Amino acid sequence: MKVGGSFLVIVNPEIVWKSEAQVIMEEGCLSLPDIWINISRPSEVILKFFDQNGKEQERKFSGVDARAAQHEIDHLNGVLITDFR
Numbered sequence: 001m002k003v004g005g006s007f008l009v010i011v012n013p014e015i016v017w018k019s020e021a022q023v024i025m026e027e028g029c030l031s032l033p034d035i036w037i038n039i040s041r042p043s044e045v046i047l048k049f050f051d052q053n054g055k056e057q058e059r060k061f062s063g064v065d066a067r068a069a070q071h072e073i074d075h076l077n078g079v080l081i082t083d084f085r
């Protein structure tokens, strides 16, 4: 993921906390050109993951970073934005 202008390696991520607050945002996907879908997601998440050195990390993501993280974790679970329609 690109976070704050630099790349962050996230291996085997797990969402360990989600905010109750949700945000609806129009979301696209590089794998599905020209498809845009309004999706409601928690506005903040905390992920547990391994970094590029195999070290376990826990980090909070907000805003567009939280959305991107949830989108990519959906991919790992076989879920696409079209599954939200």
Ligand SMILES: [Zn+2]
Residues within 6 Å of the ligand: 028, 029, 030, 031, 071, 075
């Ligand atoms: Zn995607």
